[in-house]
Amino acid sequence: MKNKLYIxxxxxxxxxxxxxxxxxxxxxxxxxxxxxxxxxxxxxxTATALRRMSGAIKMGLTAAKIALKxxxxxxxxxxxxxxxxxxxxDTEKFLKAMLVQNEAFVSPTAFIQSTHNTVGGxxxxxLKCRAYNVTYTQNxxxxxxxLIDVQLQFLxxxxxxxxxxxxxxxxxxxxxSFLYLDGQLKQEExxxxxxxxxxxxxxxxxxxxxxxxxxxxxxxxxxxxxxxVLVFNSNTxxxxxxxxxxxxxxxxxxxxxxxxxxxxxxxxxxYDHFYTPxxxxxxxxxxxxxxxxxxxxxxxxSGYAVWLACNILKNGEIPEICKLNSVPIxxxxxxxxxxxxxxxxxxxxxxxxx
Amino acid sequence: xxxxxxxxxxxxxxxxxxxxxxxxxxxxDEALFGDGLGLxxxxxxxxxxxxxxxxxxxxxxxxxxxEIFISIDKMAEYxxxxxxx
Numbered sequence: 173m174k175n176k177l178y179i180x181x182x183x184x185x186x187x188x189x190x191x192x193x194x195x196x197x198x199x200x201x202x203x204x205x206x207x208x209x210x211x212x213x214x215x216x217x218t219a220t221a222l223r224r225m226s227g228a229i230k231m232g233l234t235a236a237k238i239a240l241k242x243x244x245x246x247x248x249x250x251x252x253x254x255x256x257x258x259x260x261x262d263t264e265k266f267l268k269a270m271l272v273q274n275e276a277f278v279s280p281t282a283f284i285q286s287t288h289n290t291v292g293g294x295x296x297x298x299l300k301c302r303a304y305n306v307t308y309t310q311n312x313x314x315x316x317x318x319l320i321d322v323q324l325q326f327l328x329x330x331x332x333x334x335x336x337x338x339x340x341x342x343x344x345x346x347x348x349s350f351l352y353l354d355g356q357l358k359q360e361e362x363x364x365x366x367x368x369x370x371x372x373x374x375x376x377x378x379x380x381x382x383x384x385x386x387x388x389x390x391x392x393x394x395x396x397x398x399x400x401v402l403v404f405n406s407n408t409x410x411x412x413x414x415x416x417x418x419x420x421x422x423x424x425x426x427x428x429x430x431x432x433x434x435x436x437x438x439x440x441x442x443y444d445h446f447y448t449p450x451x452x453x454x455x456x457x458x459x460x461x462x463x464x465x466x467x468x469x470x471x472x473x474s475g476y477a478v479w480l481a482c483n484i485l486k487n488g489e490i491p492e493i494c495k496l497n498s499v500p501i502x503x504x505x506x507x508x509x510x511x512x513x514x515x516x517x518x519x520x521x522x523x524x525x526x
Numbered sequence: 527x528x529x530x531x532x533x534x535x536x537x538x539x540x541x542x543x544x545x546x547x548x549x550x551x552x553x554x555d556e557a558l559f560g561d562g563l564g565l566x567x568x569x570x571x572x573x574x575x576x577x578x579x580x581x582x583x584x585x586x587x588x589x590x591x592x593e594i595f596i597s598i599d600k601m602a603e604y605x606x607x608x609x610x611x
């Protein structure tokens with residue numbers, strides 16, 4: 173029996189600044205690899221600590237601190253992180269030094285910080301938090317795997333008060349550019365707001381961090397309820413519809429209970445067929461939103477969808493820029509988030525109003 | 527000798543990403559660790575690599591670092607006496 177969990181604090185660092193999606197200040201890009209819009213990290217991290225931090229660590233630690241502050245707490249009972257590529261910048265820095273310097277005189281800092289669990293570790297060090305700390309790296313299901321662990325941790329005794337969970341991934345000069353070579357990125361320069369109209373293979377990528385403070389206790393500031401999470405592997409679009417139906421049934425819901433879906437469409441024509449049946453059939457009469465034209469596609473980008481859903485469930489405002497259809501909606505009660513990457517890794521996240 | 531100290535400061539600022547510091551901010555007799563420049567154990571590892579890479583000095587005993595990395599003056603003296611390049 174899963175407990176109902178509440179998202180009480182949220183934070184997003186992405187290619188869109190703050191709440192830009194709810195305003196007219198949408199950032200537009202004519203490039204396929206988009207850096208995140210960095211907040212002023214010095215407001216959150218000391219200069220001494222900042223000097224050796226890569227993008228992922230800065231983004232992750234800052235987002236973690238914002239989410240905790242948003243929830244009115246400072247010390248979580250667990251830190252659970254998802255990252256598909258880990259600290260890619262330090263990995264690349266170390267590998268480049270190995271090559272250039274003929275495997276001698278390599279920087280120990282880059283090596284030490286190149287592991288996937290560096291972000292979770294740095295958050296713990298900064299908060300002086302000695303509690304449960306685990307990092308999940310499962311490709312595009314990394315954040316979702318972390319969320320499943322959150323559900324499991326709340327079944328433990330004693331029941332935790334607050335768990336900090338988040339996803340983070342960063343771009344780096346060489347490793348990210350390799351995505352052009354195997355077709356994960358579009359070969360032509362893309363205007364981000366036209367991503368869904370491109371009709372060509374590949375997508376655009378970016379980086380970001382999304383953290384959430386989750387509790388079993390609802391507060392006046394609660395954004396949303398986290399009802400359930402599922403990750404699965406599949407090669408067929410038919411199975412996706414079946415899985416969604418089964419998932420809803422297991423949560424004692426029908427399709428009718430879902431008023432809004434947030435879909436992971438990324439403009440990659442090779443995998444649109446995973447979304448089309450959902451958009452044309454089971455979710456035909458639901459408000460459909462997309463977000464990857466705003467923040468690109470990367471392994472933990474579904475964190476942006478969760479952040480978006482939290483804002484919608486709390487404030488009722490649906491950003492026009494995200495609408496994939498024109499089905500009208502007022503304040504939704506249940507939001508389903510579906511994402512897939514390369515037609516193999518699929519995930520479903522179900523959120524409800526508080 | 528003073529050129530060596532200036533170059534050493536430049537290398538330390540660059541290698542340890544001390545973006546907040548300029549060469550003139552670091553006094554020759556200022557403590558590099560603790561209350562001085564505030565370096566830590568990871569920085570000590572970077573300094574060991576720096577000595578070998580730029581001056582051909584290979585430290586094999588960790589204890590040596592404690593005696594050498596006291597200040598820019600101490601480092602410069604050790605480099606002058608032991609450098610191989």
